[in-house]
Amino acid sequence: MRVSIFFILLFISCKSLEKKQNDFEKSIDTLIIWHQQDFKKDSVYGISLNKWYNKNYKKIRNKIIVATIDSQIDINHEDLKNHFWTNNGEIPDNGIDDDNNGYIDDINGWNFIGVGDNSIQAFTNFDFVRIIKKYKNDFKDLDSIQLQSKQSYTEYRRALKKYKEDKKYYERYLKEEGVLISAYYPAKDTLKYYFPKENYTSEQLDSLYQLYKINDERFVDKVNNYDASKKAFSDLIYYMRMIKRYNFTIESMKNSSQHKDSIVNKLLNLDYNDREKIKNNHLEKGYGNNNLSSHDRLKKHNTKVSSILIGNRNNNKGVKGFHDNIYIMPLVISPFGDEHDKDIANAIYYAVDNGAKVINMSFSKEFSLNQEIVSQALQYAEKRNVLVVHTSGNASSNIDLTPFYPTDFSYINNTELTQNLITVGSISKRIDSTLVTPFSNYGKNNVDIFAPGEDIYVAIPDNQYAYDSGTSLAAPMVSGTAALIWLYYPDLTVQEVKKIILESGVSIDKKVIKPGTKNEMVSFSELCKSGKVLNTYNAMKMAERISRKKNH
Structure with missing residues (x-):
């Protein structure tokens, strides 16, 4: 049997988009961190974070927590350490739920797919x-x-x-x-x-x-x-x-x-039981373990995502995050396979109840067995003024037509269920018709905004760094912007913060190649609800105006 072109294309497509940075001693100032640049100055649709720091930055004492509902994470990475949420109500490693929140020894977060005390359920069924x-x-x-x-x-x-x-x-x-x-x-x-x-x-x-x-x-x-x-x-x-x-x-x-x-x-195995070993899975909460960094292959994704948010801005290496007063709460739900809706919902409840202001969900799936319990958790977060940011997914699909979960949209009733979720697509640093990355999902009704998601410089485990691509990296651009807004303007509501992020973006008045096609041209405004790409500088200026108006 000859190996077909099918195999070759599939083998290549399954290779990581990650491109490792070999010169780890190189100063961060000499690297091209394009996603933080500004269109007028640098001719790329970056988020203009550098512009904000150059013109408006002032020191503050406020702190904010962003929960990353994701994979495990390299909690000891040089660019991330000292920027993790700490549960001050819990005494480390005493085997007691000191703060009575239902989770034992949850010092920095929780692993909802933990097995026993130290392991993890690495493989799960597709939904x-x-x-x-x-x-x-x-x-x-x-x-x-x-x-x-x-x-x-x-x-x-x-x-x-x-x-x-x-x-x-x-x-x-x-x-x-x-x-x-x-x-x-x-x-x-x-x-x-x-x-x-x-x-x-x-x-x-x-x-x-x-x-x-x-x-x-x-x-x-x-x-x-x-x-x-x-x-x-x-x-x-x-x-x-x-x-x-x-x-x-x-x-x-x-x-x-x-x-x-x-x-x-x-x-794909119909006889495979992916919950058999998880401790106390019959409980509504408290199952799993507190080990956030036990599996080498499953801690890369959250390390990348979190580095965009909290990469140390002052160590002259690695990634410059949004602000050194942002702290990450890692909540582990992502195995090799699809996430369980029960874990997603419980992670949202945990994040809200333990003080997270923003929840980043850089995962997606095409099916949802129990979406209603996730919707209830999103509504719970909205009532408590918490913003949830979600990746649109990497299947080059129109998610108005092809469902992708989690979502705040009911595909049954065609209605929006909450006002606290932002779904993010991915753009490249190219400003021509290939602006939208070819892998990004899109949707006039179900994708809210686009943000940089191609060739993004990120941290990877073991104190290393790489360039990587995916809508998973576009989502924390929005989460970081929301966290920055609330650091400086904590009086704003979740609905106001969402509105600010969407309305302050840069409008793209041009035709681009629709993802999943070779050369079908569509107006950018047809690919997302706002017709815009994220701009942190504009968002911060708008937040300042709205906050000032509220307080005078």
């Missing part, structure tokens, strides 16, 4: 798998015509369609990747006949492939270790030239295969 598991017996033998009007049946059918597509997709991927892995060493050994030093290039392999693809037997006679029962030599050349062309290594292929094996056998 469409959970929907199938819940409803498959209910709808198995019933007449579908009678069920067309039932929302649960409609969602079950949508989930089943997605399940079948993904299962076929990843099983094929896994099989084709297995072919490359199995061919690697036979191809490597066989090619020593022509290249004893193994110094061949993909171009040389192309030439050799053309020479021997018609008649393998002529070469077989000359290669003693060739096993004709397995693969023709032209096939081995074909696989090795593919490996060389895309700079694959046996290690990267094995890691990728292991990754996709987890998708097939855990995330």
